Amino acid sequence: MENFLDSVKQAMDSAVKKTGQMVEKTKVKLAAVDTKNTLRATYVRLGELTYCAARGDETLGDQIEQVLLEIDRLKETLARQEESANETAGIPGTSGTKYCPHCGASCTPTALFCSNCGKQM
Numbered sequence: 001m002e003n004f005l006d007s008v009k010q011a012m013d014s015a016v017k018k019t020g021q022m023v024e025k026t027k028v029k030l031a032a033v034d035t036k037n038t039l040r041a042t043y044v045r046l047g048e049l050t051y052c053a054a055r056g057d058e059t060l061g062d063q064i065e066q067v068l069l070e071i072d073r074l075k076e077t078l079a080r081q082e083e084s085a086n087e088t089a090g091i092p093g094t095s096g097t098k099y100c101p102h103c104g105a106s107c108t109p110t111a112l113f114c115s116n117c118g119k120q121m
């Protein structure tokens, strides 16, 4: 009877751990969705500012520059979040991918030479 209870307890422990991982994964995914929405809204703002600037409002240069910086930041955040969501899911993160400095082709992280142009990485 004691053995039976032990195995039930173990099964429950492992279920709790799995649930914890899933919750973590969902959290990261939700954060990424949130960042995407913010990014979309920022693009809309950039569109409005660009429209006004194109219509002759010359005071908007600084604001446009700030929105551009904000978009850069959001894109970085989103990339990190998506990477960590993939890692949590057991898929190798895109951080493992190397890009050829000569032609820009994506290569495996361990590649010493580019599979596209053959130059040294």
Ligand SMILES: [Zn+2]
Pocket (backbone or CB within 6 Å): 100, 101, 102, 103, 104, 105, 114, 115, 116, 117, 118, 119
């Ligand atoms: Zn190359």
